[in-house]
Amino acid sequence: MTLSPEQWLLTHHYLQCQNDENFEKIKSLFLQIKLSKNNSKPKTNPGNVALIYEIQRPFIAGDIVTVWLGKSLKECLPVPAIQLMEIVPTVRVCLHHNKYPSLCFSDIQLQNASLSMAYHSIEQYVQLWSKVFIAESVYDSVRAKNLIFIRHAPLKWNKFTQINNCVDDPYYIPKDDVSLVIPPKNQDSLDFISIKSGDFFCVRYEISDSLNAVYHFVVTKVKQKENKKTKKKDEDVIIRMCAEGDHSCRVTENMYQELKKGNQTCEIQIIPMPDSFHRVYARLKEVLSVNSEWSSLSKKIPISDTKSNSFNKLSATRKVVEISLKVFNDDPLAKQLWKGESGIELNPIQQDSIKRALTNSFQLIQGPPGTGKSETGAHLAYIFSVTNKEMHASEKDPMSCKKAVLYCGPSNKSVDVVHKNLHLLNEKVLNNKLKILRIYGRTHERKDYPDPVFDLTQERTDRDDDGGGRVLDEFRNESLHKIIRHNCLDIESTKNRLQELLNEGPSNIFYDGILKADQIVEDRGPLTQSMDSFWPRGQLHPVLFLKVYGMERSTDYKYSRKVDSHSKCNDEEAEAVLKYIKVLVKEHDVKHESIAVLTPYGAQKNLVAEMIKNDCELKTKESLSVATIVESQGDEYDIVILTTVRSQEVSEIRYKQYVQPDRQWLNENLGFLTDDHQINVGITRARYGLIIIGNDILLKYDATWNKLIEIYESEGCIRTV
Template sequence: MVAVREKPTSVEAVVTVVTVVHLWLCQGGFGVAAAAPTTLATGWKIWVVWVAKFADLRVPSQGTGGYATSGLCFGGPWYLTGRLAELLRPNAAPGVQGAVEDTIAKPKQGDWWHTESQQKIISAAQQRELLLIHGPPGTGKTSTAAAIVSQWIQKEGRVLCTAESHVAAQRLKETLQGPVMHLKWTGDTPWSELQRQLQAARVVVATCTGAGNDLLNSVEFRWLLIDEATQATEPAALIPICRSSGAQQLVLLGDPHQLPPTVLSAKAVQWGLSKTLFDRLSEKQLPMLLDTQFRMHPKLCAFPAAAFYGNQLKTSGVTAELVALEFRGVHGPEKQIGSSFCNASEADIVISILPELATDLESILLVAPYRAQRGLLERRLADLPRDPRLQVSTIDALQGGECDFLIFSATRSNATGAVGFLRDKRRVNVVLTRARRGIIVVGDPRTLANDATWAAWMEFALSLEPLDPYTLAVRAEAHLCLGNRDDAIGDCDQALELSPGLEYAVVTRDRACSKDHPQE
C-alpha cells in the first residue's frame, strides 16, 4: 500500500510493478476521489507500507496481466486457473461430481485412514480435478491431507502444499513423508542453499502468501493442496493457485463452521473479500465430509455435532475417559479496558478450579474471548507454582489446537445481556471442540442466556445431574434465567436434536459416569 499526501490532498494506491527506480501504481477502487499526481512537486511525501490483510485486496495473477479480485479474473491460458475461472462464472452450472472409485489399497492394521469417509476422500483426490474437503474438529484433516500427498508423490511431478499460517504449514510438514521443503526463509539461509533444497524436494510446504516467493519461479507443480482454506482470504488462496497454474488437481481442506479469515478493512468486507474461495467453490461443488472425529469424548461431541454439523459428525471408539462437562455460574461484573474486557470474579473461579483437576491430565487450556481477560489469567497464574501443563489463550489463537482439558471464561457479564463476539457460532464451536476429556465453562448465565447458541448449550450442560449443593444452586438460577427465554433453542439456525440413545454424564469433581451404570 502506498500513501501519497500533500495537505489537504491524500491519495492511496497499490504497487503493481517494481523496477529499480520506479514504482508503478494502480490507483482507484478504494473510494479515493482525488486523482493520482502526475508529478511529485515539493512538499509531497510517500509512504510505502506492507499491510498483509489489506495489500492482498488486489494480487497480480502470476504472469497473466490480470488481477485476482473479488471477481476472480484470470487472464492466462493455464489449465488450473482456466478451469476455476470457468467454474466460478456467475451463471456457470454446478460442477459435475461423478462416483468415486476405491483406488487406494485397503488399510492395514495400524493405518489411521480406516473410516469409510477417509477412504472415499483419499480416492476422490486421485480422480477429481477439484476436491473440497470439509474437516470438522478432530477428524484427521491434516492426516488425510498427508495421505493424499503420499498418493500423489508415488507418481511423477512435484506437490505444493500451503496453509494460511506458518504454524499450520509446519503441522502439515510434520505429517508428510519423503523429501519435503518448508519454504520459510528468514534471511539466515543463503539463496544457493535454498535452491539446492528445492531441487531435492518432491513436496514444497509454504504459507499461501509465501508461495509467491521468487524462489519458486522456475518450479512446476503438478498437484496443489491448500490446508485451512477456510481461514485464508480469497486473494491469499489465489497466490498458490496462480503459482501452480498448470497443476492437474487441486484439493482444498477446511471447516466453514470454524473461524473465518481476519479481514480488517471494512471496504474489503463490502467488496466480498471476507468470503473465502472455499465458500465460493462450495456453492458450485459440494464438499466431501470427514464424518468421524477421534478427539472428543462422545458426550463432549454431542452438542457441537447437533448444533453445528447437523448430527453428521460421529465419534470413533478410541476417545479418552470423560473427566467433566460442566457449567459454573458467576455474577461478577465485567470491566472494559479500551476495546477489550476482563472479569476478575471469573478469573478467581477459573484459578480455583485448577486444584480440582486430575493429575493425569497432560494439557490444560485456559481460554478467554478477550486479550484483557487472557492477561488477567496470566497474571493470576504467575502467583502460583509453575505448571507446565497450563497454557492461556484467546479463542482466535486456539483454532487448530487441542488439549486434554479446557476451562473457558466467557467474561461478559452486564445488565443488557450483551455477549459481544461470543454471538458468533463459529467461535463457540472452536471453544467447545478443543478438549479431549473435559470442559468447564465459567460465565454469567443471565448474560449468556441472551444468545441462542449459548442458551442451548447451557440447557444441554444443565441437563447433567448435579451432585453438590453449590452446583445445584447455580444450575437452579441458570434454569430460571433460561426460563425467561422460551425461544432460546428455537432461535438457533436448526433445532437441536441430540443423537438418539446418548447417555448424559453425571458430573463429579474428578470424573463422570453413566447414569445407568454409576460404577463403570
C-alpha cells in the first residue's frame, strides 16, 4: 500500500479516533480520505517519501491483534512462537529480537570466546570476540524507541548451503554475504538515516498469507563507489550484511524457492548500533585490514597463551629493564605514597606488580575497586618518565629525549585520578620538573575554547562521567588545547582576508583582541568602485546588520527531504537575501561568484536555493553559493550574506525581556545560534563584506550575539528592513 503523506496523517488520526470511539470524527475523516484520494496525483517516485510519525496503541482485554508465527529460539524441538505482532497497519514489531536479541544476532557467549589456551590466529580472535561484542551491544540497540523501516527492499542473495539434521526439517543458510543495492535515484532516504558497519537489520518477507519469514543480519560493510568520470560519489550504495547467529537466517525450502527467483522484496527494520559501540567495533575489525595500524605487539597479546613460555618472553630490552629497576630501587618516590603521611610505601602486591610491569613489554594488572590500581598506574608513569631521562643521559642519543609516557583510560574520571596524583607530586615535590600534558576530547576543547577548526558535524552528547565536559581548574595549564592556544597566538595574530571591522568582532570576543588585520588587507580597495556607497559608513566599515522581524517555521516536506524534520526556515529573511543579492549585482556590479549565502539551518539553505532557482533573474546563475555554516568551514568568499533564521513575534520577545532566560530557553528559541563555534565560522568567511540578516531583539538574549550587535550599533552598521 502506497499512501501520500497527507493520507498517512489522516490514517493516523483515524486510528486515534477509533481508540477514543469518536465516531463523528471518523465520519469526517472518511470524507477527507475520499477527497484526498480524488485529488491525489500519481507520484513519479513514491518510494523516496520518508515519513516520521508517532505511534500509540493501547491494548485492552478482548482486542484482536495480528501476529506472525515462527519457531521458538529457546526450545530444542521446533515449537511455534509469536515472532511478529502488528501494532498498527503496516507497522510490525519483532518479538524475537526484542526478547532474545543475542540469540537473534549472535550465536556465541563470553565463556566460548574466552579460550583457556591461545587463539590460533588473530582472525579467530576477531571472529569470536566480534560476535560477543555484537551480543553485548544489541541489548542496548533494541532498547531504542524509534522504529526505522526501509520498505520494498530488493535483497540480493547469492549462494546457499543446505543443512540437514535429525530434529528439524532441512533448511538453507546463505553461504556468502547478502547485499542491498540502493541506486542514486532512491538514496534520498539516506538523508534521514545513517547506516554503518555494525548496525542490525531485521528483514521481513511476506510472500503470501501462508508464507512469510523473518531473518536477522549484521551490517558488515557500507560502500559507495565513486564515479570515475565525475569524481563524485553518485553511484550505487552497496550494503553488505551477514547472519552471525545460528538462528539468524534459516531459510525453509519454500522460501528458498522464492528467493531463487530474485524478484522478491522485503521490509527491513534498521536497529542502529550505539555510537560508543561503533567505535570499538570498527577498531576491532580494523586489525584484519591490510593497512592496519595495529602494532605487532598489540596483535600478539590477544592471541597468546598467558601461561606459555613464549608469552613470558615478551620482555623489554635489557638496558631499559636495568635502568627502570634501578630507578624503582633507588628513587624513594617510586615506592612511597605521594599523598597523606610521608614515608608510607606501596603495599607488597603493588610493588610486585610494578616490578613485573618494568620487566615485561606487556603486563595485566587487575583487581576489584579500591585496591590501588590507579595509584600503581601513576607510579609506573613516573618511573617510566625518569627511565626515559636516564636513558637519554646514558646514551647521549638526541632522539631519546623525545620519548614520552602515554597513559590512557576508559573515561576522563579514570585519567583524572592518575593526573591528580602526578600533578600533586610535580607541584609539591618535583618543583614542576615533570612535564605533564593532558589530552582531552573534542567536547572539553569546544566548551573551554570555542574554535571553528573542529568538525561541527561530529557533535556528541556529553557523557555522565565527564564532569559536564569541563576541564578541572588545576589541570587547565597542563591541557593540550590550552598550551596550543597559548603558544600559537603569534601565528594567529594576523588574518589576511579580514578587514578591520570584520576582524573586530571575532578578535575581541573569541581571541582576546589578538587578531589584527594585515596591512595588505587595509591597503586594498573596495570590491567594486560603487561598493563604497553600499555600506552605511563606506568601505572602511563593510558590515551591514539588517533587522528583519519575520517568523521562523519548522520545515514542511518540500524543504525537509534533505534535512531533519526539526530544521527551521524563515521566508521573510529568504526574501531579504534575494533582494540584496539583486542590489549587489545590479547596482554595484558584484559578480555572482563573489557572493555566498550562509545559514545555520539546512532547511533555510534549501529554501533560499529553491527561491534562487525559481527566480527568473537568478535561476541561470549556478555560481551563486548557498551553504550551511558547517559546510563553509575552510572556505572564504568576497561577500557573505548570513541569514540567522530564528525569530518570533516582537511582542512575545519583549514580554520575556524581564525574565532571565536559562540554557533550555536559549536552546529552544535560538538553537544553533547559541553555538559560538558556528557564530565564529559564519562571521569570518568574508573577505570584503558581511551582511547579517536577523531578529536583533531575539539575538541579544545570547551573550555572544549581544556583543556583536553592540559593536555594529556603535559603528552605525544597522538597518531595518
